[in-house]
Amino acid sequence: MRLQPLLAACAVSLAAVSATPASAQDYPDGPLEFIVPFPPGGASNLIGRAIASAMSEDLGVEITVLNRAGAAGTVGATELSRAEADGYTIGILTSTPLLMRPHTADLPYELSSFELICRGFDNPLILTVATSSGITTLEELMALAENDPAAVRFYSEGPGTLQDIAMNALQEAGGFEALGVPMTGEQTAVQNLLSGVINVAPITAGTALGNPDLLTPIAIMSRERVPNPDVPTVGEVLGSPVIYSLTGAIVAPKGIPADRYGRLVEACATAQGSDSFNEVLGQYSMPPVSETGAGFAEALTGEYDAIGAFLSDM
Template sequence: MARLFARPVMRALAALGLAVSLAPAAHAADPLTLIVPWGAGGSSDVYARTLALSMEKTLGTDIVILNRPGAAGTLGTTEVARAKPDGNTVGVSALAPFTMQPHLRHLAYDVSSFDYICKPYSSPMALVVSDDSDFKTLDDVIGYAKAHPGELKYGSPGPGSLPHLAMVELGQKAGVEWTHLPTQGGDTGNVRNLLGHHIDMVPIQIVPIASNPIRPLAVFTDERLADLPDVPTVKELGYDMAHVIWGAMFAPKGVDPARLAQLEDACAAAVASDEYQSLLETVKVPDLYTGMDETNSFAVEESDKFKRLLAAAGMTQQ
């Protein structure tokens, strides 16, 4: 997940004049260690570093960012889970390591191992086809799939990814079958396969839509998007579902509530900062910030949902 959006966000970062590393500031308090369980330059990393610029000022302390990539984000997430719950170690990541991966493999943690401080970003997805496709609406796609079970092919970054599970759920709710063709290269690779007619459709984040000859049929959001006002939601078309690629700041379970509240306030201030708002505008991600209570509930709900969808796809651990 972290590699999704990497190029657009890196361009956004450069446009904002932000450094890839954070220079330490002269603060007296103990530093905050912020673990990103993905490589430098990925979307989670860029969001984390932009947040940290403001949070350092709010908290009055240095923030040390550690990239801990590996094992689909679970190595760094495990490090957060095992950290001393003193409020000086947190993580920032897209959703997969704590809502999906615990259902796919045996790990030292699950979704309940953390307190979720805030949800600072949620990246919307749209189901797209090529401009020359015969499909003009989602109803066209569903109708064809019902008449030709398994014939339509869709792409995703890989089995168990959010785009894959979104299509699993849409197929369930529409009562249709289609064929999954995972593609390396994230959204870029899937758009390439779509334009080469190797796949018929793909759920992608919305940034590539403006720069490619592709047609969005529906968005997987609760409400229509300002950037795609004429594109209906999957939900309004009759399929009660929504998916976004979201990320959270999280701490090991057991941190003092007063410290969690302090971190929550700092995260909210960072999301409202000019630098962070400029980043969201550049990568076309709406400000869908939520605080601690809502993010904790949402993480558990998402984990339960993905457990069900992964089971439907035959991918849950035994």
């Protein structure tokens, strides 16, 4: 009479013990979806597809890339934030929909709506001038503004955009004044640099280095120097860091199980080190990335908070 209940209890206990590790080991047991909030063809789309492919190899399952373009990336970001938090939907979000628009628009998400897995790319802004201008250093550029604030005119995509925030932070750190000229896109900025409408543009490496006979990089808004272009960081010149970049974050909806989050972090770290992924970054003159997990989440939260603080003071 006593043996049967005892055996039943043991069976239940063994089932419970074996079920816990099995659930962790079984993830993922099916395909994942990877949301890219931009149309096919652009850098964010191609980099997103490259890291999704590399993560797929490590996870051992297919990852289907879904382009969900619209409203500067916020359509895809909204869909991603509302997806089931089971680890089967992830994606790449860039600076505009993830770090900036939540501060300036009424959106159904903010940074805390996502689990931050790893950095997908980091593309520091490079202060670039027309070679024909004769300007060769950031100090020379700032000297133009000593008597006439309108003498330094810079590329912006409008108030509250990354370029606008970056250049306003530069003015504050450097103690000078400059005039933002709104325009759309880096190629338009290059045209306006060459025609003299503006005399400095905070642009990314792909554009700055793609016109070596016409454009001269003079400083980079990164924490450390990069091999190309080999120019000083703004922090080296001013003694105070001014760090701004177009960044991409691999994220998941908030609340996925901790073991699944950890597995995604592992897969992303492996992808970051893969030759296939770094070959795609190299096509856009972007440096390798390595930030993952809690350290990456802390760094990105700091960027988010700094942008919010700056916008609130404008």
